Every structure is written in C-alpha cells, then in structure tokens.
Amino acid sequence: MSSKVLFLCDGYGKDNDATGICVRNVAEEFLKRGYEVFCVFNSGKADCEFEKGSIKFYGVKEALYDRLKHCGDSSSLLKRAFFSLFSRIRHIVVAPFYPDVSFVRSRFFYKKALKVVKQERIDVVIASYRPYEAIYSLIRLKKRFSEKLYCVGYHLDLLTAPNTVNKTVRNIQLLKVKKAIDREQRCVDLLVLPSALDNENFRFPNARFADFPIYNPDVKEIPFDLPYSNDYVNLVYIGSLNSQNRNPQYMVSMLDKMGSVSGKKIVWHIWGKVEQAVLENIKLSEHIAYHGLLNNANVYYALKKSDFIVNISNEQTLNMVPSKIFQSFSAKRPIVNIVSSTEDVSIPYFERYGDSLNVYKHQDEDANVQKIKEFLENKLSQEIKGNEDLLRKCTPAFFVDTFEDFRRR
Numbered sequence: 001m002s003s004k005v006l007f008l009c010d011g012y013g014k015d016n017d018a019t020g021i022c023v024r025n026v027a028e029e030f031l032k033r034g035y036e037v038f039c040v041f042n043s044g045k046a047d048c049e050f051e052k053g054s055i056k057f058y059g060v061k062e063a064l065y066d067r068l069k070h071c072g073d074s075s076s077l078l079k080r081a082f083f084s085l086f087s088r089i090r091h092i093v094v095a096p097f098y099p100d101v102s103f104v105r106s107r108f109f110y111k112k113a114l115k116v117v118k119q120e121r122i123d124v125v126i127a128s129y130r131p132y133e134a135i136y137s138l139i140r141l142k143k144r145f146s147e148k149l150y151c152v153g154y155h156l157d158l159l160t161a162p163n164t165v166n167k168t169v170r171n172i173q174l175l176k177v178k179k180a181i182d183r184e185q186r187c188v189d190l191l192v193l194p195s196a197l198d199n200e201n202f203r204f205p206n207a208r209f210a211d212f213p214i215y216n217p218d219v220k221e222i223p224f225d226l227p228y229s230n231d232y233v234n235l236v237y238i239g240s241l242n243s244q245n246r247n248p249q250y251m252v253s254m255l256d257k258m259g260s261v262s263g264k265k266i267v268w269h270i271w272g273k274v275e276q277a278v279l280e281n282i283k284l285s286e287h288i289a290y291h292g293l294l295n296n297a298n299v300y301y302a303l304k305k306s307d308f309i310v311n312i313s314n315e316q317t318l319n320m321v322p323s324k325i326f327q328s329f330s331a332k333r334p335i336v337n338i339v340s341s342t343e344d345v346s347i348p349y350f351e352r353y354g355d356s357l358n359v360y361k362h363q364d365e366d367a368n369v370q371k372i373k374e375f376l377e378n379k380l381s382q383e384i385k386g387n388e389d390l391l392r393k394c395t396p397a398f399f400v401d402t403f404e405d406f407r408r409r
Contacts, residue, residue, distance in 0.1 A: 004122050005038070010041065018322075026126075106133040153190070155194060185206060196345045212394050222300075236303060240272050249281065249282065267287060304333065308333060311336070329349075329387070
C-alpha cells in the first residue's frame with residue numbers, strides 16, 4: 001500500500017480555521033501510521049515552499065477577491081464602494097462556473113498539485129472541500145493519472161448548503177452543486193461526505209460518511225488559569241457570535257430571567273470573536289463574562305472543566321453542521337443547545353449525545369426558562385459518560401480507517 005499522501009486544502013492547522021484544524025488532525029494520524037505527508041494549501045499573499053513537522057508544504061497564493069476583502073471592512077467609504085462594485089461584477093462573472101467560483105486560481109492550484117505529484121511521486125491525493133479549487137484539482141489529477149493515483153474527495157463542509165439568500169439564485173446553485181457532486185463521485189476512488197448527507201441521494205457505491213475529525217481520545221489537557229469559581233454555576237461558549245447567524249441574546253435573556261440555580265449565581269463565560277454590537281449588548285447582563293480569544297490548545301480544558309456548555313445554533317446556515325459541536329461532545333459535559341429552527345441538521349447529533357437540552361426559540365419563553373433551570377439543577381456536578389459511538393466517528397482515526405478499509409477492497 002502507498003506511503004505518500006498529498007493533501008489539497010485551504011488553511012492548515014490555524015486556530016480560527018475549523019477545516020484547517022481537521023485536515024491537520026487527519027494528516028497527523030497518517031504520519032502516526034507511517035505515511036509520508038505533503039500539503040498544497042492557501043498561503044495568503046505569496047506562493048511558498050517549506051517543511052515543518054515532517055510535512056512538506058507548497059503554498060498557492062490567495063485569489064484576488066480574497067486579497068481585496070479587507071476593503072469591505074475599511075473605514076474608507078471609497079474603498080468600501082470599490083469592493084462592493086467589484087463583488088457585484090465578480091458575482092456575474094463567476095456565476096456560470098459555480099461552485100468553482102475561483103476558476104482562475106483553480107488552474108494555479110492544479111499546476112502546483114501536479115508539480116508535487118510528479119516531483120514527489122505521490123500516489124494518494126486527498127482533497128478537502130473547502131476550497132473548491134482542491135476538488136477541481138483532484139478531478140483533473142485523477143483524469144490525468146487514472147489508476148496510478150488514488151483520489152479521495154473529503155467534504156468537511158456541505159457543498160449542498162450555499163449561503164445565498166435569494167431563493168432563485170440558490171435553487172440554480174443547488175442544481176449546479178448536484179451536477180458537481182455527481183461529476184466528482186464518478187471520477188474519484190473514494191468520496192467521504194458529512195454524516196448529515198447520509199441519505200438515498202448520496203449513497204454512491206464509493207461514498208462513505210464521517211463527522212468532523214475533532215476528537216482525539218489521547219489528547220492531553222493543557223491547563224491554564226481558568227476564570228471559573230466554585231461559588232458560581234459556570235457555563236461556557238467558545239466560538240464566534242454575531243447578530244446574523246449566531247446571536248446569543250436569547251440565552252442571555254433566559255439567564256437574566258433565571259438569576260440563579262441551586263442558590264448559585266450563573267456566570268456564562270464566553271471566548272471567541274464576537275461582533276462589536278453583540279458584545280456591547282450582552283455585556284449589559286451581570287451573567288456574562290467575556291474573555292476575548294482563546295488559543296485552540298486550551299479549548300478542550302476550558303470545556304471539560306466547565307459545569308455546562310452552551311451551544312448557539314445557526315440561524316441562517318441550517319444545513320451546516322458546526323465542527324465545534326463535536327469538540328463539545330468530546331468534553332463530556334451537559335449541553336444547553338439554543339435552537340433557531342427545527343430544520344437545523346445538527347439537532348439529531350444533540351439527541352444522540354443524550355446529555356443535552358434543545359431549547360427552541362419559537363416556544364414559550366417562560367416555559368423555556370423553567371426547562372433550562374430544571375436541566376441545570378438536575379445535571380449540576382453530574383458525571384457524564386458521553387456517547388462513544390458518536391465520538392468514534394469524529395476522530396481522525398475513523399477517517400483513516402475508512403480510507404484504508406475502502407482501499408483494501
């Protein structure tokens with residue numbers, strides 16, 4: 001069996017890049033099993049090549065659109081206007097190529113991947129979506145090398161969930177996505193899809209299903225000085241918050257109405273990137289303690305040592321399963337899940353986890369306050385076993401086992 005694996009991906013191992021962290025976890029699992037690992041990735045402003053931690057990296061600079069994104073957040077009205085006009089023109093130009101919206105960069109990405117395959121004599125390529133440039137390159141590589149190259153399409157994000165508000169445009173995008181997935185599955189050797197897509201529409205002969213490879217049962221806790229107090233009931237949330245997709249205000253109002261549990265004040269500790277308007281609003285509550293950003297290496301310890309974990313579900317991207325929920329499951333703490341819609345595809349995961357409470361925002365607020373209070377009282381200081389079958393499917397080892405088992409067929 002081959003011992004050289006090339007990953008095609010966006011970021012690699014960055015603390016603020018969930019898919020990059022997942023790719024890193026899987027790559028390290030391959031290294032443990034004796035494979036040589038190589039990686040073509042998004043290197044930002046310039047191409048580059050270097051070696052780090054036994055992995056050879058080949059960087060492809062970002063697309064023009066990504067280089068100009070900062071203009072959209074600029075204080076300059078002229079820069080914002082320029083970026084808005086540029087974005088509108090770009091949307092028109094790339095529409096026929098969807099989902100390959102960076103079709104120019106895709107060619108550069110492919111050329112770099114082709115160079116590495118030839119130079120290093122690679123015979124396994126694993127392309128992670130996102131970006132689509134990786135999938136585009138994978139398909140071209142497979143067509144060029146055929147049986148000499150074993151190709152795996154690895155979808156961490158859902159290609160079937162375009163974040164588009166306009167229904168007409170969204171429906172057109174979904175039709176294009178269906179064709180793109182069909183084209184990919186007919187070409188590649190193995191297609192690994194998120195478990196949320198495990199239905200008759202995606203059960204291709206070469207398809208297998210997995211969850212985000214976030215959980216490592218051998219992970220070592222990295223202690224740091226936690227702001228928790230035994231005098232309080234300590235809730236925690238780690239991740240991004242904003243007014244559009246993950247708004248924490250509903251949970252804040254629940255805590256304000258509740259006040260305390262079992263004679264203890266409730267303090268909700270929050271780490272992560274929080275939209276300024278949201279931050280200013282939630283800080284008005286005496287139950288909120290915002291601590292800024294947290295190093296990814298410390299996340300597991302902060303979750304595991306809390307009394308409860310809070311999850312704020314997506315309001316717009318209902319078909320996207322957030323990778324961070326699997327990290328929450330791995331901490332084996334009771335979870336309060338604030339749900340915006342019954343169509344949220346992540347709900348079944350919380351139901352399978354077991355020690356969680358789904359709180360639906362459309363239901364009566366007073367009844368929800370009582371439900372949360374009873375859940376906190378009943379689960380406070382309770383040991384949680386977790387769901388080992390659920391956790392097993394979100395380990396890097398599960399993905400590599402899936403790959404090796406399928407390849408031996």
